Amino acid sequence: MDKIFVTRSSIPSLDEYMEEIRPVFENHWLTNAGAKHNELRDKLKKYLGVDNLELLVNGHMALEIALEMFGLRSGEVITTPFTFVSTTNAIVRQGLKPVFCDVNDDDYTIDVSKIEELITPETVAIMPVHVYGNICDVDAIEAIAKKHGLKVIYDASHTFGEKYKGRGVADLGDASTFSFHATKVYNTVEGGAIACHSDELEQSIRVIRDFGIVDEETTTMVGPNAKMNEFAAAMGLCNLRHVDSWIAERKEAYDYYMEKLDGVKGIRLNRYHEGIEPNYAYFPIIVDENEYGESRDELYARLQKADIYARKYFYPLVSELDSFNKEYDAKETPVALRLSKEVMTLPMYAGLSKEDIDRIVEVIIK
Ligand SMILES: Cc1ncc(COP(=O)(O)O)c(C=O)c1O
Numbered sequence: 191m192d193k194i195f196v197t198r199s200s201i202p203s204l205d206e207y208m209e210e211i212r213p214v215f216e217n218h219w220l221t222n223a224g225a226k227h228n229e230l231r232d233k234l235k236k237y238l239g240v241d242n243l244e245l246l247v248n249g250h251m252a253l254e255i256a257l258e259m260f261g262l263r264s265g266e267v268i269t270t271p272f273t274f275v276s277t278t279n280a281i282v283r284q285g286l287k288p289v290f291c292d293v294n295d296d297d298y299t300i301d302v303s304k305i306e307e308l309i310t311p312e313t314v315a316i317m318p319v320h321v322y323g324n325i326c327d328v329d330a331i332e333a334i335a336k337k338h339g340l341k342v343i344y345d346a347s348h349t350f351g352e353k354y355k356g357r358g359v360a361d362l363g364d365a366s367t368f369s370f371h372a373t374k375v376y377n378t379v380e381g382g383a384i385a386c387h388s389d390e391l392e393q394s395i396r397v398i399r400d401f402g403i404v405d406e407e408t409t410t411m412v413g414p415n416a417k418m419n420e421f422a423a424a425m426g427l428c429n430l431r432h433v434d435s436w437i438a439e440r441k442e443a444y445d446y447y448m449e450k451l452d453g454v455k456g457i458r459l460n461r462y463h464e465g466i467e468p469n470y471a472y473f474p475i476i477v478d479e480n481e482y483g484e485s486r487d488e489l490y491a492r493l494q495k496a497d498i499y500a501r502k503y504f505y506p507l508v509s510e511l512d513s514f515n516k517e518y519d520a521k522e523t524p525v526a527l528r529l530s531k532e533v534m535t536l537p538m539y540a541g542l543s544k545e546d547i548d549r550i551v552e553v554i555i556k
Pocket residue numbers: 248249250251273274276277319345347348368369370371380381382
């Protein structure tokens with residue numbers, strides 16, 4: 191039987207991509223804000239409904255540059271450990287200190303009732319994560335940030351194209367960052383973007399991502415190289431034509447999973463809160479060992495035996511990783527810690543067939 195992987199990158203036909211990159215072969219302009227790059231940036235602004243957005247080499251650099259563009263060079267950033275390590279790495283690599291807030295049990299996003307007790311005179315920003323397509327309690331976060339004069343930068347890597355109460359997710363907070371990694375709902379192979387709210391910030395992204403170079407003779411800061419190249423942008427232009435139908439295919443898979451798994455004892459499913467127009471990025475399940483009769487790890491291993499490759503995402507919890515030298519105590523965020531031991535994301539991608547979902551469900555129900 192064929193292996194079923196947790197994800198499968200969505201791509202255009204080879205012919206479509208060849209047609210898209212033909213001009214690049216004609217004009218020999220491969221990177222540094224080429225025609226494809228600029229076309230993609232303008233089309234994404236329209237698609238995401240924002241006036242200010244810049245493209246980057248990946249979602250990780252989007253996080254780092256979003257912190258840098260606000261001039262946040264020291265202090266504490268309140269964030270969650272139930273995320274991909276990139277969020278925390280970005281904070282640490284910018285010389286800032288992550289302060290971990292716990293998450294909600296039902297949607298895995300930051301528990302807004304616990305943010306204020308973590309604010310100190312050193313706090314400079316909040317970096318919440320929209321997890322699996324669930325959107326944070328943005329109204330409460332905005333109120334807290336306003337009261338305490340903090341910047342809010344959303345890690346929106348999981349929520350490309352989503353809306354909350356009719357408003358595009360890219361429009362939320364002081365800035366939102368996106369990952370266009372190959373495994374995401376929308377990809378440019380590798381890529382990312384920052385959406386923000388002023389021409390000045392947009393200009394500062396352009397300067398930072400290009401070594402700090404302002405013009406031929408002027409370099410104003412020590413910047414990295416984080417530019418998106420023309421081949422990635424061309425992929426992005428092709429994929430943007432298809433992303434709505436891919437999200438519709440994901441919805442079909444989501445609905446079928448829900449129909450089949452709803453009511454299975456000990457398996458909790460992800461239900462989107464009201465007001466969210468989801469992109470169905472992931473299909474997480476929470477395995478309650480006592481009720482299900484088997485641990486997350488046991489189910490994971492059984493799926494693997496049946497050639498079904500789920501993912502323990504996010505596990506281990508970021509605050510438990512060796513790279514942070516035991517600086518954090520994962521027990522301080524007990525909900526996130528428990529979820530990391532119970533969660534698993536099932537295969538989810540555009541085109542996942544009902545037959546494959548049946549195979550996955552059969553293993554879970556047994
Ligand atoms: C929540 C989150 N943040 C950040 C990133 C980093 O994005 P990238 O892989 O494009 O650098 C990812 C994805 O990989 C992610 O899922």
